[in-house]
Amino acid sequence: MVANRLRLMVVTEVPKLASAAEYFFKMGVEGKRFRPTVLLLMATAMNISILEPSLRGPGDALTKELRARQQRIAEITEMIHVASLLHDDVLDDADTRRGIGSLNFVMGNKLAVLAGDFLLSRACVALASLKNTEVVSLLAKVVEHLVTGETMQMTTTCEQRCSMEYYMQKTYYKTASLISNSCKAIALLGGQTAEVAMLAYEYGKNLGLAYQLIDDVLDFTGTSASLGKGSLSDIRHGIITAPILFAMEEFPQLREVVDRGFDDPANVDLALDYLGKSRGIQRARELAKKHANIAAEAIDSLPESNDEDVRKSRRALLDLTERVITRTK
Amino acid sequence: MLFSRISRIRSTGSNGCRWFLSHKPHLQFLNPPAYSYSSTHKVLGCRENFSWGLPALHGFRHNIHHQSSSLVEEQNDPFSLVADELSMVANRLRLMVVTEVPKLASAAEYFFKMGVEGKRFRPTVLLLMATAMNISILEPSLRGPGDALTKELRARQQRIAEITEMIHVASLLHDDVLDDADTRRGIGSLNFVMGNKQLAVLAGDFLLSRACVALASLKNTEVVSLLAKVVEHLVTGETMQMTTTCEQRCSMEYYMQKTYYKTASLISNSCKAIALLGGQTAEVAMLAYEYGKNLGLAYQLIDDVLDFTGTSASLGKGSLSDIRHGIITAPILFAMEEFPQLREVVDRGFDDPANVDLALDYLGKSRGIQRARELAKKHANIAAEAIDSLPESNDEDVRKSRRALLDLTERVITRTK
Numbered sequence: 001m002v003a004n005r006l007r008l009m010v011v012t013e014v015p016k017l018a019s020a021a022e023y024f025f026k027m028g029v030e031g032k033r034f035r036p037t038v039l040l041l042m043a044t045a046m047n048i049s050i051l052e053p054s055l056r057g058p059g060d061a062l063t064k065e066l067r068a069r070q071q072r073i074a075e076i077t078e079m080i081h082v083a084s085l086l087h088d089d090v091l092d093d094a095d096t097r098r099g100i101g102s103l104n105f106v107m108g109n110k111l112a113v114l115a116g117d118f119l120l121s122r123a124c125v126a127l128a129s130l131k132n133t134e135v136v137s138l139l140a141k142v143v144e145h146l147v148t149g150e151t152m153q154m155t156t157t158c159e160q161r162c163s164m165e166y167y168m169q170k171t172y173y174k175t176a177s178l179i180s181n182s183c184k185a186i187a188l189l190g191g192q193t194a195e196v197a198m199l200a201y202e203y204g205k206n207l208g209l210a211y212q213l214i215d216d217v218l219d220f221t222g223t224s225a226s227l228g229k230g231s232l233s234d235i236r237h238g239i240i241t242a243p244i245l246f247a248m249e250e251f252p253q254l255r256e257v258v259d260r261g262f263d264d265p266a267n268v269d270l271a272l273d274y275l276g277k278s279r280g281i282q283r284a285r286e287l288a289k290k291h292a293n294i295a296a297e298a299i300d301s302l303p304e305s306n307d308e309d310v311r312k313s314r315r316a317l318l319d320l321t322e323r324v325i326t327r328t329k
Numbered sequence: 330m331l332f333s334r335i336s337r338i339r340s341t342g343s344n345g346c347r348w349f350l351s352h353k354p355h356l357q358f359l360n361p362p363a364y365s366y367s368s369t370h371k372v373l374g375c376r377e378n379f380s381w382g383l384p385a386l387h388g389f390r391h392n393i394h395h396q397s398s399s400l401v402e403e404q405n406d407p408f409s410l411v412a413d414e415l416s417m418v419a420n421r422l423r424l425m426v427v428t429e430v431p432k433l434a435s436a437a438e439y440f441f442k443m444g445v446e447g448k449r450f451r452p453t454v455l456l457l458m459a460t461a462m463n464i465s466i467l468e469p470s471l472r473g474p475g476d477a478l479t480k481e482l483r484a485r486q487q488r489i490a491e492i493t494e495m496i497h498v499a500s501l502l503h504d505d506v507l508d509d510a511d512t513r514r515g516i517g518s519l520n521f522v523m524g525n526k527q528l529a530v531l532a533g534d535f536l537l538s539r540a541c542v543a544l545a546s547l548k549n550t551e552v553v554s555l556l557a558k559v560v561e562h563l564v565t566g567e568t569m570q571m572t573t574t575c576e577q578r579c580s581m582e583y584y585m586q587k588t589y590y591k592t593a594s595l596i597s598n599s600c601k602a603i604a605l606l607g608g609q610t611a612e613v614a615m616l617a618y619e620y621g622k623n624l625g626l627a628y629q630l631i632d633d634v635l636d637f638t639g640t641s642a643s644l645g646k647g648s649l650s651d652i653r654h655g656i657i658t659a660p661i662l663f664a665m666e667e668f669p670q671l672r673e674v675v676d677r678g679f680d681d682p683a684n685v686d687l688a689l690d691y692l693g694k695s696r697g698i699q700r701a702r703e704l705a706k707k708h709a710n711i712a713a714e715a716i717d718s719l720p721e722s723n724d725e726d727v728r729k730s731r732r733a734l735l736d737l738t739e740r741v742i743t744r745t746k
Contacts, residue, residue, distance in 0.1 A: 017564065
């Protein structure tokens with residue numbers, strides 16, 4: 001439903017722009033739909049004090065409306081996300097995305113940039129339609145974070161590239177901010193207290209961070225537990241992620257290798273060698289687990305509810321904190 | 330060159346005149362472009378210089394509380410009416426784009442730092458509109474205790490002017506993204522060099538995101554909606570220009586729609602936003618919108634004419650930049666109505682200078698230039714009517730601003746550059 005509405009939302013009178021904008025909303029290319037899943041589950045998990053089940057009858061319209069608004073957040077979040085992907089692909093000169101040609105590859109850089117802007121503007125209009133200025137501020141901040149994160153990634157100095165702190169900050173901006181602030185927005189739309197909204201935020205943030213850390217690991221390990229079977233896409237693009245950063249703490253010599261850059265495949269092999277000798281992969285996994293646990297705690301801290309739907313959703317959210325860690329792709 | 334509106338060497342040609350902005354191609358932090366701009370730069374006559382520099386005239390202190398002795402000569406210049414305020418806005422804009430990443434800041438700031446004297450048209454219109462609107466907010470007698478409120482409203486309206494400029498510049502940056510292999514990206518290299526493309530996209534995104542945050546801070550979702558729609562229009566307009574079919578290129582209707590999207594939407598919707606922030610009624614907000622829209626359309630039409638005529642009243646002295654880039658504007662569209670043969674010439678494209686001369690020939694024989702001017706005048710008049718339709722006010726500041734806005738509708742038509 002959300003996916004269909006998304007497709008409708010990007011309709012425009014200029015055909016080229018329409019096909020550009022809806023490129024990634026086509027069936028089959030929607031990505032893992034992770035984010036919307038989390039948001040919709042959160043919406044249900046939150047719906048605690050809105051209406052008691054016994055009162056649900058006459059309140060149906062209200063509940064439906066709230067639900068629609070929360071679904072709107074899921075749509076907005078996806079539009080913002082895809083907009084940033086479109087721009088990132090232009091910035092990275094990527095030629096594939098989600099298993100198909102990237103939009104910039106298929107339709108040119110400029111159209112990809114314009115399509116991204118278009119999605120962003122539609123997201124803003126949809127945001128405004130919720131008539132909640134706090135939610136508008138939250139998601140506007142996300143947009144800024146996404147740009148900041150991308151900028152950080154593109155303009156790092158050597159110092160910064162080797163800093164775990166810088167990396168985590170960048171990861172927050174690029175990955176976790178969107179989901180954490182959308183979760184918070186879901187809570188706010190649901191009329192929750194600031195404390196509950198913070199719990200939603202913390203869930204999203206830690207889930208996002210855990211997700212990214214495992215992503216980093218999988219880029220090295222792939223579907224096998226051993227090194228080097230992954231796509232190694234990050235390191236080949238000179239992007240230094242958690243496992244390497246941890247390895248650098250154990251092997252300062254690795255720092256020199258990193259500084260030399262990774263245009264030379266021999267350097268990649270050398271880095272992998274150090275990585276294999278280090279506890280880099282394990283420590284990254286451990287950090288991911290730590291964040292997943294914090295996320296789970298946030299759900300456990302939500303105010304009690306006897307509603308079966310609410311409890312189911314919360315179990316599902318907890319389940320996600322497991323899956324995020326154990327996934328192999 | 331990256332940030333120049335002149336970047337139309339490629340044959341797809343992509344841009345009608347954007348008003349009020351041109352730039353000198355001096356960007357030290359960027360790599361030299363693949364092609365040289367020096368020759369084309371001279372050729373550009375149609376683009377206004379946009380500058381945040383202080384005006385040459387003595388500053389007229391814009392005081393919303395009472396009128397100091399009026400300086401008659403400043404009253405004749407709408408720009409001086411808001412000059413001081415404008416520099417405040419300019420400074421705030423500069424602050425707003427400050428960021429920890431120097432490269433990005435200088436890229437974005439570049440546009441706000443034009444040293445060249447220019448007209449600062451758009452923000453001027455918006456600030457004048459803000460005053461012209463301030464009718465029922467507070468009666469002068471009540472101004473005392475309401476000062477803080479008035480100041481706050483003013484600050485919010487200034488914020489619109491800032492947001493508008495950020496959106497405008499962001500769209501220029503994104504429009505300049507090319508598809509050629511003009512990027513030099515040192516992936517994996519230590520001294521990471523951002524190609525022109527990267528900088529353009531990122532700087533544009535940066536400005537857009539700052540605009541979003543600034544918009545959100547106004548805590549007015551209707552205004553958010555308005556300005557978000559503007560971004561959509563800018564994108565749509567640019568895409569229209571990039572992807573026209575032959576039919577569309579020769580259609581006056583398509584042209585006017587594209588012109589609305591690319592030029593008039595920004596100013597019309599910002600004017601409307603100014604009115605809404607000022608708590609005006611929907612009718613008054615519509616008048617502000619109509620003023621902006623028609624002023625914008627008038628401006629663009631004259632821009633089109635000047636591209637042919639330049640500073641002389643005769644043909645061919647202008648830069649002819651539009652036609653050389655295959656952009657068919659109002660004068661040619663009008664001429665095509667009189668001379669259907671011109672249509673074939675247009676369809677052949679303008680890579681061949683002989684074809685350009687042929688088109689100019691037809692244009693000269695036709696009433697194309699005059700009709701474009703007439704249409705511009707018509708829109709300027711509608712803009713003026715909108716101001717005249719505003720609810721009466723006895724406030725001297727309000728009246729002065731309205732006179733200035735009316736004055737602008739004249740200047741837009743009579744300007745020669």
